[in-house]
Each structure stands twice: as structure tokens, then as C-alpha cells.
Amino acid sequence: MSWAVSPSGQVSCESCPIRHRAVCARCEADEFAQLESMKFYRTYEAGQTILFGGDPLEFVASVVSGVAMATRTLEDGRTQMVGLLLPSDFIGRPGRKFAPFTVSAATDVRLCCFRSKPFANLIEATPHIAQRLLEMTLDELDAAREWMLLLGRKTAREKIASFLAIIARRYAALAQSAEVGVNGVHLPAPQKLSFDLPLTRESMSDYLGLTIETVSRQISALKRDGVIALEGNRHVSVPNLDRLLAEAGDDSEDVLHDSAAE
């Protein structure tokens, strides 16, 4: 099994960077105290497997920092990423006993963990956690549907452009809610932004349903065409976000800016 990395220093929930976005976001003081007493941290290095598909699920967790990947694999080794887990995202399902996919660390990752059983009990008792979990699950389902459109119908170039737009947007949201730079993201001005890719080319190919070579070629093509610029392999800057969005081929960025708030 896999919970193999040294735990490290506890952090107070008060100062937790994902306090207002994670599954605990809506908790009242008493619920919060319960969670705080149950929680423990795990850290993983880039490349480590956090959880093998099919393994018994003894924990659920929130991603505190770093990026993790959920992947599914066919018999012959073809693999598809089915979830990209950024800070505040939740891993696990109350009541589920076995992992339906493999989870691994794309960068160094810190998780805030809870034992499955007590967490499931807590959910029964505290509607605020269940409510927030429903909200997050519905958001994830929206993202999955957009991802399906990408996988089924977009060209390789559109896939790359879409991926870059997704990363830029999600990091921008994180940076905004934390009000600090995260993972090397900077937002100097609206319309010009730059960020580090959290994934290798191989992981990008697993995300997009492409080969590593096609990913590389299309990134080169977007660079050649001036849609993006690269510093090193990982750092991307986007001189014109609208141009990138146009390359992504979506009919408009409407739809997903509809908030779930009542």
C-alpha cells in the first residue's frame, strides 16, 4: 500500500490556504473543531503513487497544496487521466470501499486526511459538509462534461489550447481566493498572464487522450504561431488570452460562469 511518506508539521485550520474552498468551507465552529481533531497530513513527492486503483480506501482527503492526478488504465497499459486534483479538491467518496482509480502526485503534494469511517459518520451528522461535498461534486461533474467534449470532439491543437486555458483559469481562481501567488502564477495585467505547467508532457498526453509526441508538436506549433511563449519546458506565458480561447474552440466561455449559489 501507499501512505508511505513522512507526515510533517500540523497546520491550524484557521490559517489553512484551502479553508474557504475545500469540503470544510461551510462548517460552523463546532463542526470545524471536530474536523480539526480528526485530521492528519500526508505528503508525497512528485511521481509517487498515492493510491492504487482497486486498493481498499481507508482515508479521504483534501489536496492542500500541489497537483495530483486520477488515472484509469486498460489491460494493455493505455492510460487516461480522469481527474486533475488541485488544491481544495477532494479525494474519496463516503461509503466507498475500494479506489476506482489510481491517484498519483504530479508535483509534491500535501493532503489533509480523514479516516473514512469517522468521516462518513460526521457527514451523516453535519449537513454543512454534505452540502459542500454535493456542490463540489456537481462542479466536478460539470468539468468532466467539458472534458468529455474535449476528448470526443476537439482536434489536437484545440485540446492543447483548452488545457492551457483550463490551467490558467483554475490557477487564477486559486490565486484570487488565496490572494497570493501559487505555483509560480502571476497575473500582471488582465489579458497577459504566465504560469508553470503542473504536468509533464506525458501527463498532459494522458489528460488529453493524445501521445506525448503530438502534445510536443502542437505546443511547438502554438509557440511558432505566437499564441504562447515558453521559458524552459514548463513556464508558459500567454500574450493574448482571447487568442488562446479562440484556439480552444469553445463556443464561448459562457456556461461555466454560472454560480451554484442560490
Added chain:
Amino acid sequence: MSWAVSPSGQVSCESCPIRHRAVCARCEADEFAQLESMKFYRTYEAGQTILFGGDPLEFVASVVSGVAMATRTLEDGRTQMVGLLLPSDFIGRPGRKFAPFTVSAATDVRLCCFRSKPFANLIEATPHIAQRLLEMTLDELDAAREWMLLLGRKTAREKIASFLAIIARRYAALAQSAEVGVNGVHLPAPQKLSFDLPLTRESMSDYLGLTIETVSRQISALKRDGVIALEGNRHVSVPNLDRLLAEAGDDSEDVLHDSAAE
């Protein structure tokens, strides 16, 4: 807008075919009475649009009978199905104001509808509905992840075989829970089954991220190879389910038989 079809006879929840699977499955008598007083039915003919993407969402609904499709479309018309809605499946999201995708009827469809606002209020008040909705949403997310693996990494032949397996399995589950034949499904013996396809070839191509021609060719190939037999265009029989599952290429049907029950 779109709620354009004649309502028809009310049905008591007691005798509702989706009573034990839909969003109302876990309700107590009093919650149930509230739902019953709020509900109203809508029916749609095969091919009708139920809801256009971007339209204001005034209702949520459960599919009572028939099959509906959620689809997203790119500017140039490329279309991807992002949800296949069978009886008991839920349409809508509490708090969402606009439809993030188009919903249309693949067969004649009957919906059990609730106005959004009162339904959202009810959810706040009754944890059993929210719990059930969370469970259903998590199931849908599992299905979306399997679908992503299919779209990103499976060959055309594997996609067709997977689709047939999914339809067979979901209908089998429905038939089981209703204990009656549904939509022409029969289960004469374990290992030999037959059913009607609820989708046209075009809808199948939208589901699978293929063209209609490729769908047709691969169905012909599976028939030629004896994996399936056809009567007419819609009725499929599967002489050997294991053979079909092997063609679908999944590493095993493990994973998804893990129940969400505690």
C-alpha cells in the same frame, strides 16, 4: 423555450416505476407528500428538444420513462453527448440558473418535474433528498470517468462494444429493480440477453465521439464476427456476454460493482 408538450395523466408516487431509484428514493412519508404535491409531468416525443443549452432553468426533473440525451456543441456544429439519461436519472442542479447543455428526447420521454425554487428550498430542509442527490451525482461522476476513458483511449470497435455493454447493464439493472420488462429488454438466461438500442446511429456516434459511418461499420464487424446479432436496426442480441465484455477492453468489470452503501 421548450416545455412545449401537453401534460398528461398524473400518477401516484406509490406506483411510480422509479420510486426506489430516483432522487426521492430515500424520502420519509412527510417529505414524500411534499414532493407529491409539487410534482407535475411533462412528456416529449422522440427527437424533441427538452431544453436548450443556455436557457434559463425553471425546472428540475426526474426521467420517469424513455431516454434523454445531454449534449454539448462546438461553434462549428461538432456535437458530443455528455449525459445519457435513463429512467430515474435527474436533470438539473439546485441553484443553477442556466442550462449548461442541451437536453433532448431520444425516445418518447416522460419527466416528473419540480419548479427549481421550491425544490431548492425543499433540499435545504430535507437531508434525505440531498443525500440521495449526492449519491446519484457521485454515481454519475463515476460513469463520466469511465466515459472519459472510452473517449480518450478506446478504439472504435471497443467503443461500440463498451456502449452495448453499458446499455445492456443499465437496462438489466432497471428491469431488475422494476421486476418487469422495460423497453423491450429480456433476460431469458444469464449469459444470453437481448435489448433494443435506445439511440439512432447518429446519437451513438455523438455518444462515442465517432462518425455515423464508423459506428455502422463497427456494428457490422461485430455482427460478422458473431459477437452480436441484429434483428432490424435496433434490436440487438448478445449470445455471449463475456465475449462482448472482452471486446470492450476494460481490465475487468471490478470497480463499478462497489456499492455506495455504508
Added chain:
DNA sequence: TCGTGTAATTGACGCAGATCAATTCAGGAA
């Protein structure tokens, strides 16, 4: 600073599935 191993790029070529174009088939109306 220099190696060294892994990640990424680039090129040549092949093929699965898309596209374009006829037929053929199925099922409902008269």
C-alpha cells in the same frame, strides 16, 4: 563547471477513422 539521465523535440512513415458519395434498407401511410 561538467557530465549524466530523463524529458522533450523533431522527422519519416503508416494506419484508424474521417470524409465524400452512392446505394440499400426499414418502417409507416395510403
Added chain:
DNA sequence: TTCCTGAATTGATCTGCGTCAATTACACGA
């Protein structure tokens, strides 16, 4: 039954992405 119309099949050809195979670039430790 026969006609008629949209759905489905089948064939010929094209092409975007995958596959195979070298380089080349980069990050990291000595």
C-alpha cells in the same frame, strides 16, 4: 401490398494523429 422518406450501410479515398526512431535540451548532482 406498394410507395416513400429518413436511417443505415457500404465503398473509395484522404488525413490527422500514432508509431518508430533519432537527436537535442534540460535539471540536477558531483
